Amino acid sequence: xxxxxxxxxxxxxxxxxxxxxxAVAGCKHSAPPAAGLKATAAGSAIVESSGGHQVGVTGTxxxxxxxxxxxxxxxxAVPGALVEFHGSAGVxxxxxxxxxxxxxxxxxxxxxxxxxxxxxxxxxxxxxSKPVSLDIVETALGYQQRVGSILADKYCNRCHDSExxxxxxxxxxxxxxxxxxxxxxxxxxxxxxxxxxSIILHGGPALNRSALMPPYGNTLSPADVRALxxxxxxxxxxxxxPAGTVYARK
Amino acid sequence: MQSIRKILSSAWQALFGDPxxxxxxxxxxxxxxxxIAPAKEHFSQWHSYQRxxxxxxxxxxxxxxxxxxxxxxxxxxxxxxxxxxDRCTTCHLGLNEASLGDVKEQPFRKHPVVPHSLDGFGCVxxxxxxxPATTVAEAHHSERAGEEPILPTRYIESGCGQCHQNALLxxxxxxxxxxxxxxxxxxxxxxxxxxxxxxxxxxxxxxSLVHIADKTTREWIYSWLKDPQxxxxxxxxxxxxxxxxxxxxxxxxxxxxxxxxxxxxxxxxTKPAANADPSxxxxxxxxxxxSSCHAVQNAAGNLVGGDLGPELTRLGNKVKPExxxxxxxxxxxxxxxxxxxxxxxxxxxxxxxxxxxxAKTDSDYGSSVHLDVASPPQIAxxxxxxxxxxxxxxHEINGVQKPENFAPDLSTIGSKPLTQIVFLPGMEHxxxxxxxxxxxxxxxxxxxxxxxxxxxxxxxxxxLTTALLALxxxxxxxxxxxxxxxxxxTNYQPAGHAGKLIxxxxxxxxxxxxxxxxxxxxxxxxxxxxVQRQWLTDFLHNPNTLRPSLIRRMPRFNLSDSDNKELTxxxxxxxxxxxxxxxxxxxPGIDAGTVEHGRQxxxxxxxxxACHIVDSKTDKGYIGxxxxxxxxxxxxxxxxxxxxxxQALRPGTTEPNQNLNDDDARALTAFLMSLKxxxxxxxxx
Numbered sequence: 050x051x052x053x054x055x056x057x058x059x060x061x062x063x064x065x066x067x068x069x070x071x072a073v074a075g076c077k078h079s080a081p082p083a084a085g086l087k088a089t090a091a092g093s094a095i096v097e098s099s100g101g102h103q104v105g106v107t108g109t110x111x112x113x114x115x116x117x118x119x120x121x122x123x124x125x126a127v128p129g130a131l132v133e134f135h136g137s138a139g140v141x142x143x144x145x146x147x148x149x150x151x152x153x154x155x156x157x158x159x160x161x162x163x164x165x166x167x168x169x170x171x172x173x174x175x176x177x178s179k180p181v182s183l184d185i186v187e188t189a190l191g192y193q194q195r196v197g198s199i200l201a202d203k204y205c206n207r208c209h210d211s212e213x214x215x216x217x218x219x220x221x222x223x224x225x226x227x228x229x230x231x232x233x234x235x236x237x238x239x240x241x242x243x244x245x246x247s248i249i250l251h252g253g254p255a256l257n258r259s260a261l262m263p264p265y266g267n268t269l270s271p272a273d274v275r276a277l278x279x280x281x282x283x284x285x286x287x288x289x290x291p292a293g294t295v296y297a298r299k
Numbered sequence: 300m301q302s303i304r305k306i307l308s309s310a311w312q313a314l315f316g317d318p319x320x321x322x323x324x325x326x327x328x329x330x331x332x333x334x335i336a337p338a339k340e341h342f343s344q345w346h347s348y349q350r351x352x353x354x355x356x357x358x359x360x361x362x363x364x365x366x367x368x369x370x371x372x373x374x375x376x377x378x379x380x381x382x383x384x385d386r387c388t389t390c391h392l393g394l395n396e397a398s399l400g401d402v403k404e405q406p407f408r409k410h411p412v413v414p415h416s417l418d419g420f421g422c423v424x425x426x427x428x429x430x431p432a433t434t435v436a437e438a439h440h441s442e443r444a445g446e447e448p449i450l451p452t453r454y455i456e457s458g459c460g461q462c463h464q465n466a467l468l469x470x471x472x473x474x475x476x477x478x479x480x481x482x483x484x485x486x487x488x489x490x491x492x493x494x495x496x497x498x499x500x501x502x503x504x505x506x507s508l509v510h511i512a513d514k515t516t517r518e519w520i521y522s523w524l525k526d527p528q529x530x531x532x533x534x535x536x537x538x539x540x541x542x543x544x545x546x547x548x549x550x551x552x553x554x555x556x557x558x559x560x561x562x563x564x565x566x567x568x569t570k571p572a573a574n575a576d577p578s579x580x581x582x583x584x585x586x587x588x589x590s591s592c593h594a595v596q597n598a599a600g601n602l603v604g605g606d607l608g609p610e611l612t613r614l615g616n617k618v619k620p621e622x623x624x625x626x627x628x629x630x631x632x633x634x635x636x637x638x639x640x641x642x643x644x645x646x647x648x649x650x651x652x653x654x655x656x657x658a659k660t661d662s663d664y665g666s667s668v669h670l671d672v673a674s675p676p677q678i679a680x681x682x683x684x685x686x687x688x689x690x691x692x693x694h695e696i697n698g699v700q701k702p703e704n705f706a707p708d709l710s711t712i713g714s715k716p717l718t719q720i721v722f723l724p725g726m727e728h729x730x731x732x733x734x735x736x737x738x739x740x741x742x743x744x745x746x747x748x749x750x751x752x753x754x755x756x757x758x759x760x761x762x763l764t765t766a767l768l769a770l771x772x773x774x775x776x777x778x779x780x781x782x783x784x785x786x787x788x789t790n791y792q793p794a795g796h797a798g799k800l801i802x803x804x805x806x807x808x809x810x811x812x813x814x815x816x817x818x819x820x821x822x823x824x825x826x827x828x829x830v831q832r833q834w835l836t837d838f839l840h841n842p843n844t845l846r847p848s849l850i851r852r853m854p855r856f857n858l859s860d861s862d863n864k865e866l867t868x869x870x871x872x873x874x875x876x877x878x879x880x881x882x883x884x885x886x887p888g889i890d891a892g893t894v895e896h897g898r899q900x901x902x903x904x905x906x907x908x909a910c911h912i913v914d915s916k917t918d919k920g921y922i923g924x925x926x927x928x929x930x931x932x933x934x935x936x937x938x939x940x941x942x943x944x945x946q947a948l949r950p951g952t953t954e955p956n957q958n959l960n961d962d963d964a965r966a967l968t969a970f971l972m973s974l975k976x977x978x979x980x981x982x983x984x
Contacts, residue, residue, distance in 0.1 A: 107411075107452055108451065108452025108453045108455070109452070109453045109472075109758075109761070110453075110757060110758065112758075163452040164403070164408065165411055191411035191412070192411055192412065192413050192469060193411060193412035193413070195469065196468060196469040199468055199469070199471065200468070203953060204953055204955075207910075207922045208909065208910075208922070215850060216850065218921070220909070220910065220919075220920060220921065220922050223919030223920060223921070224909060224919075224920075253906075259906070260903065260904065260905065260906035261906045261908075261909040262906075262909075263905070263906070263909070263955045263957060264955060264957060264958070265955045266958070267944075267955070267956035267957070267958045268946065268955040268956045272414070275412075279412070
């Protein structure tokens, strides 16, 4: 009896060690290769310049680089400060540790992990007395969600996305009843999948909303509609927390 | 010695001293030997994962059903037709479990939603790796004996491309890569045969160089050869990294062998009129919608315009004014197959446009280039280089044959055995990293490599790699019923004088007819069923824009009345849809009551004003075409059929099929047909 439990424990431990090893292997890209970098200055704040809140595709490089800036107490940029980028498992950076350039900025390309979802990144600078850090969120779309994003671009965004450019003019401002952006989590998170499905299939009037939203039930396939919903759930801000069966956790 | 013998004999005595004891010891030994196999299995990696999986699902709400679906032991997906023997599901136990979507730790996570089932296709078709292996190291990372580790996720779409030869909605990267294979001229040198035996054909249009000396100078050719991207950042011409001498000799050969083309430029003055309005050039360039195809770099360094034709930012540095004059008059004399339309400009317009385009000059570009007159040996060396580098694979060049099979065939590059590949030191031994490295810097593989340096972004390189990795042996050996063929471009050719006009105006560059042509502008295969004669005549004379939000537009061609009539007649007669009833009549007719009913349906029930404008004072929807004079433009038969099912007439159109009933469709048609536009419009302008 004793021997059995010992054996089981050894297996547990070896399994644990295995997972720890896998986790370490997964993170190895974001580990700091700090050698050869010597900070010449230190800041007291770190802010995002651009590249946060992007939506990319699993396992690929985000379109725009992530740029952060180190500032001092007066809010002026600090060149030569050390910046380290960290990311949740699976994320990698083309350079994870660097010094800020002459304009006080540190720039890196971000490769998303292979699992769809939100990735929490952080940029840390040692600071004068204690390290200061900045949290950044990027989103990775899986296959289905990306199909949704492509469909949304084709059928939906001309009204639902208020961003307008000469290449793709948005109709948003011209509509009497304003459509909800797909990222509008505060509204869309409250709607069930069934409600979203029926408004896509049968148009606004199905939920007693504006007829300006036409029915797509004869144009999109059921898989297309599921993809669209998966996409809106993936980009919702605040994040979508699926209701449904809540399982007990350890 | 004595003592060892003593110990051995006492041990022998202790173990096998009497028969009963001996029997016990032998039995014990046998038992241990028999236990080796089960113990080995018990301590195997996959077994530990299976135990871990059971522990993971133990506390979940649906543990009972998860446990019921769990089967211990080695799992295998065997698909002999596809050559798949995948044991991945031995450890990846939750792939089909919908409720395990929130599990973050591998190997238990649910597989993301994809269009195919795991049991039908297995894993390695998309992911690569070693399917039959039962340890993580062997399945994921093995590089032994030319085995490939699993494919990085960014190339995963190459899996789709093995069966799907057509463009899929969900694989933008693969689609881009395939477009690049044909647009960047890869297939001029590398032959690629699809599994169905058809060849991948190039879609770019490398200019013929047989009359090059008429077009440009030897100095420009030299600068261009040295660095094509310095002249036009967007060009697809690669950089051959030529030495000064080599570039000079090649330019000498091209210029010395160039023949004069038959253009008649004598009648046209090349000097701009002294009193020309300085705004005439830009406005003619704008009116002619040159920017639908040609891009120009603006002050901020961004390219503005289409990519169908070459970038014009520094055109003045390149072309000779007399060539440009002749080209604008009739591009087909210089190049019979050019996608550039023959605009039918007046001589005065040509003068204005030539002056405007010639002014697009960068005074720094090529200013330091001074070439001495080339000697015959230098010219001969230039020819040798042209043959060696395979310039004639893309360009027509006097005195040099187009080489056949100039570069390795890439039809099955995705399955090329790794043992046949020479990797660079420090390189990952995988096909994907080899292809990426080869595209990124071909000459890194040795100075004798002929492949030139392409100017590609990282994502373009990844896209190209994805398309190349899809070219596998499996894509050729799989059963035919799994293969989805590409839609081949037809060789449709319109007939007669109208056919000649359509070619001259290069309608195929933007429009599609019967499966051939571009996708910038609407498919016109059924245009004859859609539009009314008077509208079409007016439109060809002066194309006005139907969609206000479009920036690529149809240019105006100065067609003569007889040419216009010829084209109108041909389009109305030939481009007819078989599904549109030409004798369609509205019942009840377009009476006030039906029109009003249609108006209400338009505004209330179907809210078409979300995308269309009917009354330009109140409506603001400009996604679809403006409908203020649709009654003078479209036929009622087309409007009715369109309303019933837009996708049936134009597959993929964004207007949703609202599944209208017959009465509503007729009332809406009556309303739309009543919109004749403001009085006086529609008459000839």
